Amino acid sequence: MHEIWALARKDLLIEARSKVVATQVVPFAMVVLILFGLALDADSRTLRDLAPGLFWVATLFAGVLTIQRSVAVETLSSTFEALRLSGAPGWKLFAGKALAVGVQLLAVEAVLALGIVVLYRSEFEDPVLVVTAAVAATIAIASAGSLYGVLAVGMGVRDTILPMLLLPIMMPVLVAATRAFGDGLGTAALDGWTWTGLLGLLAIIYATVGALAYAVVIEDT
Amino acid sequence: MTITSAAPQTNSVANNPGSTGSTATRALGLASLVGLAVLLVLAFVITDPDQRVFDRGADLEPLLTGQGDAVRLLYVHFPVAMVTYIAFSLNAVGSIAVLWKKSTWWDNTAAAAAEVGVLFCGLTLVTGSIWGRPIWNTWWKWGDVRLMTTTILFLIFVGYLAYRRTMTDSRVRAKRSAVVGLIGAINIPIVYKSVDWWQNRTLHQQSTLRDRSIEDLTLFAMIFGMVVFVAIFAWLMIHRFRIGWLEHQTETVGLEAAIEERRAQTSAAIFDAVTDSRPSHETGSD
Numbered sequence: 001m002h003e004i005w006a007l008a009r010k011d012l013l014i015e016a017r018s019k020v021v022a023t024q025v026v027p028f029a030m031v032v033l034i035l036f037g038l039a040l041d042a043d044s045r046t047l048r049d050l051a052p053g054l055f056w057v058a059t060l061f062a063g064v065l066t067i068q069r070s071v072a073v074e075t076l077s078s079t080f081e082a083l084r085l086s087g088a089p090g091w092k093l094f095a096g097k098a099l100a101v102g103v104q105l106l107a108v109e110a111v112l113a114l115g116i117v118v119l120y121r122s123e124f125e126d127p128v129l130v131v132t133a134a135v136a137a138t139i140a141i142a143s144a145g146s147l148y149g150v151l152a153v154g155m156g157v158r159d160t161i162l163p164m165l166l167l168p169i170m171m172p173v174l175v176a177a178t179r180a181f182g183d184g185l186g187t188a189a190l191d192g193w194t195w196t197g198l199l200g201l202l203a204i205i206y207a208t209v210g211a212l213a214y215a216v217v218i219e220d221t
Numbered sequence: 222m223t224i225t226s227a228a229p230q231t232n233s234v235a236n237n238p239g240s241t242g243s244t245a246t247r248a249l250g251l252a253s254l255v256g257l258a259v260l261l262v263l264a265f266v267i268t269d270p271d272q273r274v275f276d277r278g279a280d281l282e283p284l285l286t287g288q289g290d291a292v293r294l295l296y297v298h299f300p301v302a303m304v305t306y307i308a309f310s311l312n313a314v315g316s317i318a319v320l321w322k323k324s325t326w327w328d329n330t331a332a333a334a335a336e337v338g339v340l341f342c343g344l345t346l347v348t349g350s351i352w353g354r355p356i357w358n359t360w361w362k363w364g365d366v367r368l369m370t371t372t373i374l375f376l377i378f379v380g381y382l383a384y385r386r387t388m389t390d391s392r393v394r395a396k397r398s399a400v401v402g403l404i405g406a407i408n409i410p411i412v413y414k415s416v417d418w419w420q421n422r423t424l425h426q427q428s429t430l431r432d433r434s435i436e437d438l439t440l441f442a443m444i445f446g447m448v449v450f451v452a453i454f455a456w457l458m459i460h461r462f463r464i465g466w467l468e469h470q471t472e473t474v475g476l477e478a479a480i481e482e483r484r485a486q487t488s489a490a491i492f493d494a495v496t497d498s499r500p501s502h503e504t505g506s507d
Contacts, residue, residue, distance in 0.1 A: 161380075164380040168373055168376035169377060169405070171373045171376075172373070209404060216396065217396070217400055
């Protein structure tokens with residue numbers, strides 16, 4: 001637990017000092033929200049109904065950037081070797097990196113939540129459901145993303161592969177999170193807790209796969 | 222950590238590196254073509270259109286519940302979908318073998334299976350879409366679990382193929398592709414069981430083979446189609462595997478030979494240039 005927290009703390013400290021996510025990823029996520037508003041040329045009623053889906057698409061896009069940053073932090077100074085030299089098992093390294101990504105993503109989502117309230121006139125009718133679903137979805141995104149982020153490490157063409165690897169396997173998460181938010185924001189009449197349960201299951205699957213596979217893929221970074 | 226290279230049984234290819242064909246593959250290819258022709262005759266001439274009717278009693282006209290001529294498309298759609306499962310499952314087997322035994326042979330098999338699998342998965346989506354137009358009255362049905370899960374499977378393996386192309390070190394490529402392939406494979410049983418797990422969220426029909434609800438000739442045409450498309454799959458796999466193997470040879474052994482060849486060319490060109498007495502502006506400069 002100590003190693004996991006030390007690694008996550010390192011990444012969060014780097015973010016606190018470099019402010020890359022705060023000054024680049026968060027504004028980008030807001031730009032996506034505004035792009036949707038302009039592109040759909042919609043009245044506030046339409047945007048309010050579509051808000052759950054648009055929120056999660058914006059989150060996934062922001063997630064890709066957050067994950068690329070999380071990997072860049074290590075590759076810029078070639079510290080993946082240092083991580084391996086720390087002697088911590090692969091799953092702990094994975095958990096630490098994923099935890100830092102998850103915390104940053106939750107911060108992005110908090111700003112996006114404010115964004116859909118202001119821009120799309122969304123209302124949080126069931127905050128407990130919304131927060132639970134968001135946490136479960138974030139664990140799934142951060143887990144799969146942290147594994148695929150390392151898989152996409154490398155020079156040249158490999159940097160552009162991450163969205164094409166990550167977004168297809170994130171589609172079940174997108175569907176479940178959108179449905180759960182549909183209930184939580186009162187835009188769809190369905191059982192959001194069932195979908196949140198599915199999100200929890202996806203989070204467990206991706207976290208387990210990531211923890212198992214991380215040691216294998218980190219060998220060649 | 223070294224990759225053991227198990228030489229494939231491709232003697233004719235080794236003798237003639239310019240071709241991936243052999244007597245066996247030519248025979249298989251010919252048999253596939255003949256089979257495909259027979260399948261077309263079966264599908265379009267011999268079998269009847271699906272004209273089942275639902276008798277609604279004496280007062281009402283009987284309701285046509287069959288699929289009419291559209292059922293003929295299933296003789297292609299069903300086998301192609303089955304081959305997609307076979308191909309992606311083979312990719313999963315290959316991926317496990319790569320992680321377990323570091324086998325180049327299996328990595329090559331996994332790559333070939335994914336490539337052919339993407340082709341067949343694409344064909345599944347296209348034939349399903351064409352079939353859906355008259356039967357579901359739409360090319361594409363958002364929210365249909367079979368269609369959505371198949372689409373996701375297709376995109377995952379398109380990503381897998383793109384990912385393979387980003388790496389040049391064959392050892393790293395084998396290992397990392399295997400991880401990506403295995404994560405993609407989680408989706409295969411979900412696609413397969415989706416129509417049973419979410420019966421009310423799909424227009425796709427349930428499995429009709431198990432409950433024997435289709436007629437004998439229809440069943441025969443489907444199974445015959447299955448045999449034909451498995452043969453086509455095998456033919457494509459063998460060729461794709463041999464191309465992959467030749468690529469592997471080029472990457473490992475061929476590089477040195479290529480450098481030697483290039484050196485020989487260069488020295489020959491210098492020799493020509495020295496012995497050529499004509500002025501350079503007539504011969505061009507390249």
